[in-house]
Amino acid sequence: xxxxxxxxxxxxxxxxxxxxxxxxxxxxxxxxxxxxxxxxxxxxxxxxxxxxxxxxxxxxxxxxxxxxxxxxxxxxxxxxxxxxxxxxxxxxxxxxxxxxxxxxxxxxxxxxxxx
Numbered sequence: 048x049x050x051x052x053x054x055x056x057x058x059x060x061x062x063x064x065x066x067x068x069x070x071x072x073x074x075x076x077x078x079x080x081x082x083x084x085x086x087x088x089x090x091x092x093x094x095x096x097x098x099x100x101x102x103x104x105x106x107x108x109x110x111x112x113x114x115x116x117x118x119x120x121x122x123x124x125x126x127x128x129x130x131x132x133x134x135x136x137x138x139x140x141x142x143x144x145x146x147x148x149x150x151x152x153x154x155x156x157x158x159x160x161x162x
Contacts, residue, residue, distance in 0.1 A: 048154055049073045049091065053083045053109075054098040054123065063096075066143050067150070080104025084112065092118055094153055096146075097133075099124040107132065119153045 050072050054060050060076040067074045075092075077083055080103040083095070095113055099106045099122050106122065110132040113120045122133040129136050134156075137149050 048093045048150070049075075050094050050096060050150070051075050051077065051083065051086055051092045052096045053077045053080070053101050054096075055079065055100070055102055056098070063143070063146060066147070070147060072150075078102075080106075080109055083109050087112060087116065087118070093157075094119045094121060094150060096121045096123065096150070098122075099126070099130055106130070119157050121149055121153055 050067055052060055052063060052074060055078055057078065064074045064076050075086060077086055080101045083097070083101065084104060095118055097106060097109060097120060101109065110120055114132060119134045122130040122136045123139060124130050124136050125139045127138070135149055135153055137145060
């Protein structure tokens, strides 16, 4: 699975990039919303993991692009309620296994929807 992770926390990005690569995913990381949009224009991703508080372009605007391009999204949030327009959410704090479980579920759901 080719995954883009967007989060302003570089330590988070490094650790979860390593985790997802160990599970045989291809992972790219970015730090802000403008980098997300640039990466999406340059290549195809199977899923995007996005921090709700990503700087420079609001999460909601990025989610609109992901919906238009039919790219599944997993939003990292501290809120209790689901983030509008996100395919799924993971609430802070979370364990590494929760992230991988959510990503696997998202992938299976996408495969089922697309045949």
